[in-house]
Amino acid sequence: MSAKNSRREFLGIAAATVAGASLFSRRAISQSAAGVPALVGGTPVYKGNWPAWPEWRQDWEPSILDVLRSGRWYRGSGQQVQQFEAAYAALLGARRCLATASGTTALIVAMHVLDVDAGDEVIVSPFTFIASYNAILICKALPVLADTDPATLTVDPASIESRITERTRAVMPVHIYGMPCDMDPIMATARKHGVAVIEDACQAWLAEYKGRMCGTIGDLGCFSFQNSKHLPSGEGGAITGDSDDLLDRASSFHDCGRSYGGFKGARPNFTRGGNFRMQHFQAAMLLQQLEKLKQDTARRRENADRLTASLKEIAGIRPVRLPEDSRAVWHLYPFRYDAEKFQGLPRETFIKAMRAEGIPCSTGYQEQYFDGLLDEAINSRGFKRLFSAQRLKDYRDSFQELKGNREVCATTVAFTQNLLLAGRADVDLIPEAIRKIQAHGAELAKRV
Ligand SMILES: Cc1ncc(COP(=O)(O)O)c(C=O)c1O
Numbered sequence: 001m002s003a004k005n006s007r008r009e010f011l012g013i014a015a016a017t018v019a020g021a022s023l024f025s026r027r028a029i030s031q032s033a034a035g036v037p038a039l040v041g042g043t044p045v046y047k048g049n050w051p052a053w054p055e056w057r058q059d060w061e062p063s064i065l066d067v068l069r070s071g072r073w074y075r076g077s078g079q080q081v082q083q084f085e086a087a088y089a090a091l092l093g094a095r096r097c098l099a100t101a102s103g104t105t106a107l108i109v110a111m112h113v114l115d116v117d118a119g120d121e122v123i124v125s126p127f128t129f130i131a132s133y134n135a136i137l138i139c140k141a142l143p144v145l146a147d148t149d150p151a152t153l154t155v156d157p158a159s160i161e162s163r164i165t166e167r168t169r170a171v172m173p174v175h176i177y178g179m180p181c182d183m184d185p186i187m188a189t190a191r192k193h194g195v196a197v198i199e200d201a202c203q204a205w206l207a208e209y210k211g212r213m214c215g216t217i218g219d220l221g222c223f224s225f226q227n228s229k230h231l232p233s234g235e236g237g238a239i240t241g242d243s244d245d246l247l248d249r250a251s252s253f254h255d256c257g258r259s260y261g262g263f264k265g266a267r268p269n270f271t272r273g274g275n276f277r278m279q280h281f282q283a284a285m286l287l288q289q290l291e292k293l294k295q296d297t298a299r300r301r302e303n304a305d306r307l308t309a310s311l312k313e314i315a316g317i318r319p320v321r322l323p324e325d326s327r328a329v330w331h332l333y334p335f336r337y338d339a340e341k342f343q344g345l346p347r348e349t350f351i352k353a354m355r356a357e358g359i360p361c362s363t364g365y366q367e368q369y370f371d372g373l374l375d376e377a378i379n380s381r382g383f384k385r386l387f388s389a390q391r392l393k394d395y396r397d398s399f400q401e402l403k404g405n406r407e408v409c410a411t412t413v414a415f416t417q418n419l420l421l422a423g424r425a426d427v428d429l430i431p432e433a434i435r436k437i438q439a440h441g442a443e444l445a446k447r448v
Contacts, residue, residue, distance in 0.1 A: 037440050038356035040447055045433040046358030051421040054232045060288040067280045075255070080283035085238070087290055091206075092213040094221070094240035096247040099278035100254055103202035103224025106237035107135035107172075109276055110220040113249040114170055114196040116141050119386035121167040125155040125174040125181070125200075126405045127365050130373065131224075132174055132200050137377050140386060141169070142395060145369060148405040151321045153177070153334055153364070153412065156404055157185035161193075163398075170196040175204035175214045177414065178230075178329035179322060183209050183217045190218075198222065201240075203331040205231050206297045210325045215240045220250075225286060230331065230417065231293045233282040297329050300420040303427045304330045307420075310431035316341025317434060334364055334414040343441030349448050350437060351413060357433040360419070364412035369399045 036042025063080075072078030081099050089097035100106040116122055118140035124132050126145040136143040147159035155173050171190050173181040181199075190197045197218030201207070205223060207214040215221025225236030239250050248261035257265060257273025265271025308319045316338040322328055337347050345353075347363065354361050377383055378392045387395075420427065437444065 035436060037353050037437055037444055038358070039353040039444060040440075044356060044358040045436060046426065046429045048358070048426065050360070050426070051418045053416075053418040053421075054227060055292075057288075060285070063284045063288060064281060067284050073280055075277045075280070078280045080280040080287065081278050084278075084283035084286050087287060088238055089240060091290060092216050092221075092240055094213070094216045095242040096240065096244065098239045098247055098250050098254060099283060100237040100239060100276045101278055102235050102276075103200075103222055103226065103237040104131045104135050105254070105276035106202075106222035106224070106239045107132070107198065107200060108138055109250050109254045110198045110222050110239050111135065111139045111141070111170065112253050113246050114198060114219060116169045116196075118382075119167065120169040121165060122170045122172055122198075123160055123163050123168060123195075124172040125176065126367075126369060126402055127153060127155075127408055128174040128176055128200065129202070129365070130368055131202070132172060133368070133373065136172070140382055142167075142378075142383075142387065143374070144168070144395070145399065145402060145405075146171075147402050148408045150336065150404050150407045150411075152179065152182070152323065153320050153408055154179055154181040155186070157182050157189065159404075160186065160189050164189075164193050164195065168193070168195050170198050172198045172200050173218070174200040174202075175207055177334055178204045178207050178331040178417075179320060180204070180207050180209040180214050180326040180328065182323040183214075187217065196220075202237070203229070204329060205229070205293060207329045208327040209323060216242070219243070220246060225282070230296060230329065231286060231289055233285040236278055236282045236286065296421060300330045300417060301327065303420040303422070303424065304328070304333055306424065307333065307427055307430060310428070311335055311434070314431060314434055314438065316438070330420055331417050332364075332414040333417070333420060334412050336408070336411040337413045338411070342438050343445065345437070345441035345445045347411065347413060349444055352448065353437045353444055354413075354433055357436065359415070359430055359433045361413050361415050363409075364414050365409060367399075367402075367406060367409045369402075374399075 038044040075081050085097040085099050116139050120141040121144045122136045122141050123144045123146050127148045133143045144163050146163055147156045149156035154176055173186050175181055199215050199218040199221040201215035201221045202224035204214040220239055220241040223238040225231050225233045227234055241247055248263035251260040252258055252263050253273045254276040256275055257271040259265055311317045311319050318336040339346055351361055
């Protein structure tokens with residue numbers, strides 16, 4: 001830091017000390033905004049360590065050892081998976097829950113029991129982790145992409161209806177980053193056309209929409225408990241729902257097609273199915289973390305509200321709009337970045353500058369439908385057999401229509417959830433770092 005800056009810093013602090021605490025914090029922020037960005041040699045705004053993720057507690061270990069020593073490791077013996085299912089259903093207010101090996105397998109099982117078959121179409125949010133697309137492709141169905149609402153980052157409900165064809169079997173809204181989709185208009189459109197709704201709630205444990213938990217509003221909801229998630233067990237997933245028929249079918253399909261409850265299948269013993277079962281080790285880990293999930297969620301929400309209030313005041317930073325009467329759980333905390341208000345500083349350099357300030361962040365999902373995955377699928381022998389050449393051409397052309405999603409992919413920046421588990425004082429440094437970078441936007445744009 002230059003002598004000139006050190007002096008300015010000193011004067012700022014000295015003046016604030018005289019004027020009192022509230023003035024101090026304002027001065028401290030403006031002083032820091034004037035400081036040299038860490039990316040070009042200044043002092044980082046944050047030098048600590050953000051909370052590590054995932055967290056494990058030693059006093060949880062006996063329950064894992066119990067499973068280990070019992071020798072009852074798989075679902076067919078032992079009780080932990082069933083206990084977790086009961087506890088998770090109760091936590092969400094769902095009648096039933098079926099634990100699965102992963103979020104992806106939860107989606108596959110859910111689609112199977114809702115009769116998504118080869119050659120069908122499923123309408124899905126494009127702004128999502130690639131697993132949402134892949135689960136549909138594994139069912140040999142076409143993931144038809146609705147558009148994203150740039151204000152919410154979730155699917156624009158108004159973009160769904162025009163994409164419904166005679167092959168559409170389901171709509172898959174994704175509560176991305178733990179932000180609820182606007183479910184009322186989505187459900188209304190789906191019901192009007194007689195198609196099922198599978199909520200991809202893989203990032204939305206305890207997110208709420210109009211008094212109901214995400215994952216309990218559509219026909220079935222799917223969750224992931226993979227390592228990075230708010231309720232992690234390395235791998236794992238769940239399906240929630242109220243229909244005994246669907247959950248009995250799902251239980252059967254996920255367990256090699258064994259008869260289950262009221263569902264006997266086509267034959268006396270087995271019907272179609274796979275092995276998508278969760279292990280008791282995973283369930284024991286999850287059971288231990290349910291209370292923590294509630295506490296962490298409250299903390300993330302409190303910090304996110306505080307952060308949103310500050311970010312709203314910064315020109316060029318647009319926090320997301322949540323649907324009315326809904327509560328997010330912030331698997332990531334996203335906002336949209338307007339480079340013009342940062343003196344032309346490109347988003348990628350803004351991210352580098354934030355990281356240098358000690359505030360990790362990244363872009364959101366990219367326009368992954370142009371990455372070749374969907375091309376590979378629609379050029380495969382199977383898809384060419386299942387869909388007409390004209391349908392596949394129109395499908396490929398339709399990616400160009402996703403204007404809202406393009407804007408979202410080009411402008412989103414996001415913080416990971418663990419930042420929201422930090423103390424208030426640390427979270428307050430996030431807007432401070434943004435202001436500092438903003439004050440030096442032109443200079444950073446030229447120098448980096
Ligand atoms: C939105 C979304 N859908 C589906 C999945 C798939 O879950 P899993 O990784 O447990 O298979 C994930 C996981 O990251 C996800 O974020």
